[in-house]
Amino acid sequence: MIRRGTAMDGKRVLRLSNGLQMRIGNLRAGAGFAVAAVLLAAISTGLGLTNTGFFDLLSALSGDPLSGAEGYALWTVRLPRILLGFMVGWAVALSGALLQSIARNPLADPGLFGFSQGSMTMIMLLLIVAPAAPKSLVVLAAVAGGLCVAGLLLWLVGGERSSGLSIVLMGIAIETVLSSFGSLLILYLPTETSIALSEWLAGSLFQANWTMITAFIPLFVLSLAGILLVGPAMATFDLGTEMAMALGEPVARSRPVILVFAVVLSAAAVTAVGPLVFLGVLAPHIAGFISPAIARARLFLSGLVGGILVVAADAVTRSLAGGLPLPLGLSLTMIGVPLFIIALRLQALRKQQSR
Amino acid sequence: MEKRGLFLLAALPILAFTLAAHLFYGFRPAEIPGLIAAFLHFEAQSYEEAVLLFQRVPRSLTAIYVGSISATSGVVLQSLVRNPLASPATMGVNAGAAMFLVAGALLFNIGTGLQGAAALAGALAGFLSCVAVARFAGRQNDPRGLSLILSGALVSMLFTGITNALLLSDPARRSDFLSWVIGNINHAYIDRLAMFWWIGAASIAAFIVLARPLTLILFGAEKAASAGVNVPLVSRAAILAAVLGSGSAVAVCGPIGFVGLVVPHIVRPFVGNNLVFALPAAFATGAVICLLADLVARQALHPYVLSTGLVTDLLGGIVFVVIVKRFYLSPSNRETA
Incomplete structure (x- = not known):
């Protein structure tokens, strides 16, 4: 049974028979985002050098075979990029949203904190030691690298007191060291690997293909399950560690688990397309701006916005840049910095008001 | 004050020793007297002499120029901004200069001379946007200037991103700038050094003239004013000199980061805050560090x-x-968040 009702704070909600309630506003926003994502993907299939588009895709699905060039553009280039882009954006945004709650820092981001860079450095080390390492080992290396940086950051910043801007500064510092270290490592790699790597280092969707997508789908499904599991805890973490403990959240156990979850998400994204900075901080902020939410709804909406942002950035670079191979990481940085500055401004204003 | 004297006394011999190491490392010891003689007639008669005169010497000169300019600019910026993380690299100056130079070269096809001018304009633009972003996004209660450094990092990221995008848009000319844009001391850039060295010399001259009033400003703006210092004029002139000097260094060999950040922290414990002594010390230390870094870059991963x-x-x-x-x-002194 689903009933309409009003929550304690006066917001309209839907109540399910098992006691779960969902805000109607959040549901609407989620549906809106989903529609936007589908529309955007449909438009994005029509952008590029080959003249084909969504309607060709529909007719192909209904049984009309496509010509060679159009089929290639749709099936081998555009669709994989859109699908992989959405899933990667989802993962990074989710990772950012999780980090923001457990670090209690609205500027937390796996890229800015250096987790992505740590994953990359570890992958490069692995490829130097064992150039023919299987894909599963690469993913493990990425997770290990991210965790190492997370540990380093916690040790440097001092665990509990990790709020404020100084952790961002520290993350940027670690990122600088790791990225110049990475440029050193490239020298030791075999030539053919290093050329493929330098594209991947910049964060790009050029190499998207169906094998990558099938490898990413299990993680995507897992992340949905993860949202359902850790979502309620996020709401208590937002209130602060003491409050979370008082509300019965086993902080000492659940915080490390959530951190590992966030690192796994970011590491998977790095393995697929390389580091994407700023996405993890932008997506949750935009989602929160459009439809304020907590707990599971916040995670879902952040993930959707992250996916939309990546698909949009990809579409924009493909249509505006013409033949210019602008990597996704670069366009995200160029969009991300101004928006990040605005986020800082808003945060400062809020602080002023609350004083 | 014994430490200060010792440091300043030791600085010159150490600089000379590092310079010698930079010039002669890798030659067989027996060749060195003959090579020194090559300086006298300044004409290469063998392969080794050609390497020394046309590769090592230009590299050394560039390293000394970049190191000393960055280090003295770093000292001045850190004193005036009162922030231990201030430096040309952390305040967007280097990234701005690099972006303007690359944009000018790729979009408008300007020659080397105008590229220098573009780098200077970019250095100023980078510094100003860093300050503007800090004002716009900063917190009211920010006594330690945290937001200034954060906005410097953000501005640098943005400018570096634009630089990379510009480079990608022109694959044919990309390779000309690919190593320059990471900051590369290379003998090929000696022409640029010959063209721009006077800018750095002028800014160091400005630092020497302003050293005493700047030190007075360190004691507090009011005290300096009562001692007859025109505080706004002196601060602005010093910052302008620092920014333009670092811009010229970028124009020569690309953004060499962090020398300006590190050197003041090495110098200060020995020499103290008085700029009359700190500036010469930083000059020598910066040159030494840049020479050493270049030596490491050249030799550490031989043959790369x-x-x-x-x-x-x-x-x-x-x-x-x-x-x-x-x-x-x-x-x-934890930040009051």
């Missing part, structure tokens, strides 16, 4: 030659971490 900018970024990043840890995160 690294970009010097990579080495300084690697070392400087670690120092950056330590400074953030000590200054912003030690329990006694």
Whole structure:
């Protein structure tokens, strides 16, 4: 049974028979985002050098075979990029949203904190030691690298007191060291690997293909399950560690688990397309701006916005840049910095008001 | 004050020794007297002499120029901004200069001379946007200038991103700038040094003239004013000199980061805050560090030659971490978040 009702704070909600309630506003926003994502993907299939588009895709699905060039553009280039882009954006945004709650820092981001860079450095080390390492080992290396940086950051910043801007500064510092270290490592790699790597280092969707997508789908499904599991805890973490403990959240156990979850998400994204900075901080902020939410709804909406942002950035670079191979990481940085500055401004204003 | 005297006395011999190491490392010891003689007639009669005169000497000169300019600019910026993390690299100056130069070269096809002018304009633009972003996004209660450094990092990221996008848009000319854009001391850039050295010399001259009033400003603006210092004029002139000097260094060999951040922290414990002594000390130390970094870049991974900018970024990043840890995160002076 689903009933309409009003929550304690006066917001309209839907109540399910098992006691779960969902805000109607959040549901609407989620549906809106989903529609936007589908529309955007449909438009994005029509952008590029080959003249084909969504309607060709529909007719192909209904049984009309496509010509060679159009089929290639749709099936081998555009669709994989859109699908992989959405899933990667989802993962990074989710990772950012999780980090923001457990670090209690609205500027937390796996890229800015250096987790992505740590994953990359570890992958490069692995490829130097064992150039023919299987894909599963690469993913493990990425997770290990991210965790190492997370540990380093916690040790440097001092665990509990990790709020404020100084952790961002520290993350940027670690990122600088790791990225110049990475440029050193490239020298030791075999030539053919290093050329493929330098594209991947910049964060790009050029190499998207169906094998990558099938490898990413299990993680995507897992992340949905993860949202359902850790979502309620996020709401208590937002209130602060003491409050979370008082509300019965086993902080000492659940915080490390959530951190590992966030690192796994970011590491998977790095393995697929390389580091994407700023996405993890932008997506949750935009989602929160459009439809304020907590707990599971916040995670879902952040993930959707992250996916939309990546698909949009990809579409924009493909249509505006013409033949210019602008990597996704670069366009995200160029969009991300101004928006990040605005986020800082808003945060400062809020602080002023609350004083 | 004994430490100060010792440091200043030792600085010149150390600089000379490093310079000698930079010039002669890798030659067989028996060849060296003959090579020194090559300086006298300044004409290469053998392969070794050609290497020395046309590769090593230009590299040394460039390293000394970049190192000394960055270090003295770093000292001045850190004193005036009153922030231990201030430096040309952390305040968007280097990234701005690099972006303007690349944009000018790729979009408008300007020659080397105008590229220098573009780098100077870019250095100013980078510095101003860093300050503007800090004003726009900063918190009211920010006594330690945290937001200034953060906005410097953001502005640098943005400008570096635009630079990379510009480079990608022109694959044919990309390779000309690919190593320059990481910061590369290379003998090929000696023409640029010959064209731009006077800018750096002028800004160092400005620092020498302003050293005493700047030191007075360190005691507080009111005290300096009562001692007859025109505080706004002196501060602005000094910052302008620092920014333009670093811009010219970028124009020569690309953004070599972090020397300007690290050197003031090496110099200060020995020489103190008085700029009359700190500036010469920083000049020598910066040159020594840049020569050493270049030596490491050249020899560490033989036969590969690294970009010097990579080495300084690697070392400087670690120092950056330590400074953030000590200054912003030690329990006694933790940020009031």
